[in-house]
Amino acid sequence: MTALPTTRDAGTPLVPDALDVRHDAFTVERRFDAAPATVFAAFADDATRRRWFRLPGARVDDRHEFRVGGGADATSAFTLPDAAPERLAYHSHYLDIVPDRRIVFSYTSTVDDVPRWASLVTVLFADDETGCLLTWTEQVAFLTRTGDGRDDFPHLRGGTTLRLNGLAAVLHPGH
Template sequence: MSAREALAGPEDAHDVRHDTFTISRRLEAAPAAVFAAFADSDVRRRWFRLPGSGAVYRHEFRVGGGETAHSTFSVLGSAPERLEYRSRYVDIVPERRIVFVYESTVDDLLRWTSLATVLLADDSGSTLLTWTEQVAFLVRTGDGSADLPHLRGATSLRLNGLAAALARAA
């Protein structure tokens, strides 16, 4: 079964599922260092990556700027999938808050779009990071039951990568 066949296409335009999740992490770095890990493209590449091979990134950290990325993801026994990520920064408060919108496309099919808010709070020299995401799943994988756990898990892995990038920089 191809990736496209595994997707449950909506019967009508109203078949959109909305979800929200929040992940909090205490990071062993000051808010300025955590903020810099989002802003600096070289540091960002250490923790924010698309799965697969041949990834290409363009990042402009400013309100109205954003990031584009694409890669090819292959799993043994399945056709390769073309992944694309596009974001736009809506609000940036240095060392305190980053708000952005993004969309994820697989094989030229827009799968979901999200509003993400990242809050950074000083916690005695470390940082309490709170990531809240409001997502609209436009196309489900199968019955859709794995879509939110998949997205939440991928975000957790990215935040693990962020913690590792910060530890490496320390």
């Protein structure tokens, strides 16, 4: 039997157990003072998307093809204090796009070539009284835990919140 690969995260080994997949889901809602078409365009336009949808660390490579069947690939190196740099990779695939209304995509996240999680994401763009209500729903399968895994879900949800903060900063500079 071949052992599964392991790596580290802030000095803590990842726990590789092929039968120990943790499933979870979360939804984040954000209101923007912009039309749904404007918020949707921030996902579709490459130059705008790069300003808010990025990996931590020094970006090494980035590709984005916004169409059903297309996707995005990004890699970066992230250095923690007193640790070797981590190699981060993000790979997504667009499954459904309804202009100005909905994006459905799947993605995987890897650290040092070890798959950490796979997700299915639905992003909805709805009119509301102030502009656009964005609803991000993510269903995740954690494939490799960090330590006991208790920080993996808060890490992912927090990262999504930070990413949407970046979207707000792009849509509303100076606010």
